[in-house]
Amino acid sequence: MKTFCGRANTSTGAVDWVEESEEYDYHQEIARSCYADMLHDHDRNEKYYQGIRAAVARVKARGEQVIILDIGTGTGLLSMMAVTAGADFCYAVEVFKPMADAAQCIVKKNGFSDKIKIINKHSTDVTVGPDGDMQMKANVLITELFDTELIGEGALPSYEHAHHYLVQDGCEAVPHRATVYAQLVESEMLWNWAQLQPVEVEGARLVPPAEVGRCAGAHSVCDIQLSQVSPHSFTPLGPVCSMFSVDFSQPVNSTFQSHSSQFVARCGGRAQVVLSWWDLEMDPAGSIVCSMAPSWTYPEPETAPWRDHWMQSVYFLPVESKVAEGEELSLTVCHDDYSLWYGLQANRQPDPQTASPLPRPCCTCQAHLVWTRPRFGELNDQWRTESYVSALRSILREDSVCLGVSDGSLLPVFAHMLGAKKVYSFENSRMSKQVIEQILEANSMTGGVELLKSRPEQLTSSDLGGQQISVLMGEPYFSTSLLPWHSLFFWYCRTALTGLLRPDITVLPCSATLHVMAVEFQNLWRIRAPCGTCEGFDVTPMDEMVQRSLEFHESREAEPHPLWEYPCRALTQSTPVMTFDFTQCIPEQPIISEGSLPLTRIGRCHGVVLWMEYQLTEDIAVSAGLIQPVGDQGECEWSRHRKQGVYFLRSPWESSGDGRAALSYSFIFEPTSGDIKMDFSINPGDLLPSDS
Incomplete structure (x- = not known):
């Protein structure tokens, strides 16, 4: 039986009606359940x-x-x-x-x-x-x-x-028992995910609103592969503390509870972040332990088990505070029936009978509801900001009339600070509009950027005071984007706005390029690998519906992953396969790209990574994927701010690395839907299928 489902198209902004079988949702749920x-x-x-x-x-x-x-x-x-x-x-x-x-x-x-x-x-x-x-x-x-x-x-x-x-x-x-552990640290990298930092633009200082600085932030946990956060990127201010345990063999209480651990600060610094994980003791004696501790806590980090269904947690303190070496501190964790939150007290041990409950973090500034934690990190990325400011400086004129098309972006604010005559900006939500208004007010720029409520296709000349846009700018960033090419919504907006743009319009970025590269994953391949046998049990024979869903998902779709958390090695060169010219309207005909990538390194090819690079001007580009050239051994450094696309091959392949074998690709960009259809195959050469 077939049914029609309405879905928001993240590339075009339209609602598409697609025909699906009645089992579609089951297919997707099973396929993505890990x-x-x-x-x-x-x-x-x-x-x-x-x-x-x-x-x-x-x-x-x-x-x-x-x-x-x-x-x-x-x-x-x-x-x-x-x-x-x-x-x-x-x-x-x-x-x-x-x-x-x-x-x-x-x-x-x-x-x-x-x-x-x-x-x-x-x-x-x-x-x-x-x-x-x-x-x-x-x-x-x-x-x-x-x-x-x-x-x-x-x-x-x-x-x-x-x-x-x-x-x-x-x-x-x-398991018999679970124990939660935590460590207080200072980390500029992690703290940048929690609070907006000041920005220097042309000698002027853009400061965050006081409401944002005072805000405790979003309550939801930040779960990451903490093993991929280098110990060099944080400073431990205290030891790893055992916060509380739950005995599962006894009646369990799900009501609010609070637990504290006292310790002496190992060094001075800014208390900002709590790193947390837990262990399971499978027997009463505690002799069988399954630990979620990050690899850098192990004497031999390479022996740490890898898993993605359980990771580690990062909690941001409501406010950062200075601590001195030798200072007595008390780290407190509270939990209700579904979540944890942390707080820090100095110089005293709280009395559980008289201490007031630690309030649950709650965003009061709207910014933590508008911007995700990776988005905070992106906005705080100084190199990235300097790239956009340099690009804007090179294209702006005193008579520039600018329009920003991105969600919760600071580019329009930068354009105003750089002296543009008039700046407009689309904001996709009331909360996002309020956050940008707070930033403008905090920096005495009220009225410097006019925030538009209309959608691009609804904008009229009267909304712009009869002026035509001379600079159209975007990062591009949209909160609804999942896969890298979903940011092409910027291109659809540019096309919808054609009648309001000057003939000599300057568009920033001027183009975007889709890049691909075949890789060997260290561990991520496990989430889509056939199950085979597990501890002596055959877990492969799921019913046909489940098996079909897994095959459909693995063989035909790319999926988003933050690859900085999932190490991989490049087996081919990074290759641009498709370019989108934002200075022109979307073409009526599909864009087609075909070719092959020689496998030039020895390894097991698990799949293909896809990402976008944005050409801001002729000489300034920003990558949402690789941020450094691939290393001699295929090492990759990925942007922490955006997720990359991953297309898993149905079966991994062993590459001899002599370049005779290649990964063939075919891409079709469909202008009417905004979709990119893709297909990959191996031209074997001396390439042999892997057994695992």
Whole structure:
């Protein structure tokens, strides 16, 4: 059965109506759910299996039947581990129907149907009794309800309910315990993700509004691959602190709690950021530990397990504060049933009986709701700002009438500071407009930039006071953009505005170029790799719908990833494959590009990276992808501000590196839809398919 779905087109700005099968959403959800990453996480699976075997053995040693409750079973892997370890019966709960259906298929294929019952419900809706979902309460509780913040997927309420209604008193639990760790640091790089910094333009200083500086910021956690944040980019002000633990074998309380850790500052500095992660102890003795600690905490960093379904967290303190070496400090963490937040106190240990609760961070300035954390980093990037200011300086005249087309951009403010006659700017939302107005007011520039509410296609000459635009500028940046070419919305705006532009219009950037490069990923390939077998269990035979969705996603679409967090090596040269001329309107005919990239380095080709480079003027360019030339061994340094596109090959290929084998490409830019259709294939030469 087919249905029509309306979708906002991020490139053209229009709403497209597309025909999809009724299973489309399931296809996408399964394809993007990263179950493959979890199933490839050998350390996680091994530690869970060890913990499950030990728990089953302890119950059997007491002469009891082993009844398992597995909450959040996913593929059913942990339930199959439990039965293999000797459990008598397992109730496996999975609320997401497509995944529950897949688990049912996998369990049946592996011969466990008689001992595993898949329950497609939220665990808080599961009932126990003769007519219930479970015939009896379980005496072993197995869960994988955790996210990067530990409790963000509702682990605490689920545990609380399970202990009240679904498991026996004194039950075994795998994992048995979780412990949250934190470290207070100073880091200019990370702090730039939280607060707007002053900017120097032509000897003038653009300062952030006081409201932004006082704001505690967005409450949502910043989850990243902390292993890719170099220890040289932050200064530890204190030791790694154990903040609190949760014993999952006992009744769990999901209400607000506060915990503090006292320490002496190791050195002086600015307390800005808290780095946080957690460990799982799979057994009561704490001898089986699955750690989320970043690699630089390991004596041998290369031995740290890699995973993407669980990462590490960065928390920004409400305000930065100076600390002195030797100063006694108290780091406090609070949590409700779904999230954590941190605060710092000096020179005293808080009394839990009298201390007032640490308020949850809440954005009051709007800026943290308008700009993402990478966007803050982009706005604070001094080199990038200097590039745009230099480009603007070279094209502006005293009689320039400028129009900015980007979301929450400072370019119009820079144009005003550089002396443009008149500056207009589109703002896509009320909040974004308010933030720019605050910046103008804080710098006594009220009225210096006129903020327009109309969409580009709705703009009239009267909105511009009868003037024609002589400079059209953009970064381009749009909050709705996901993939690199979605920023071509700037081109569609330029085309819609043609009647309001002077014949000799100057456009900044004047063009954009799509670049591609074949790469070998260090670890990212795992999130889309076939599952094969996992700890002795065949997890490949999902139902046809799930398998089709995975194939559709992997073989035909690129997906966005922040590659600075995911190291890779270049196997080909970086190659421009398509150029978009912003000085001209969008062409009526498709733009087509075909060619090949010789594989000139030895390695395993997992896929292709795609990114945009913007030519601001003839001699100034800004890259949203590679920011340094590729190293001699293929090392890549990527922009931290934008996500790059990644197209995973259906199967990895081994390159001998002699250049005889090549990756062929075909691109078609469709002007009517703004889509870029792409296809890649290997011209083998002496290239052989990889076994993994």
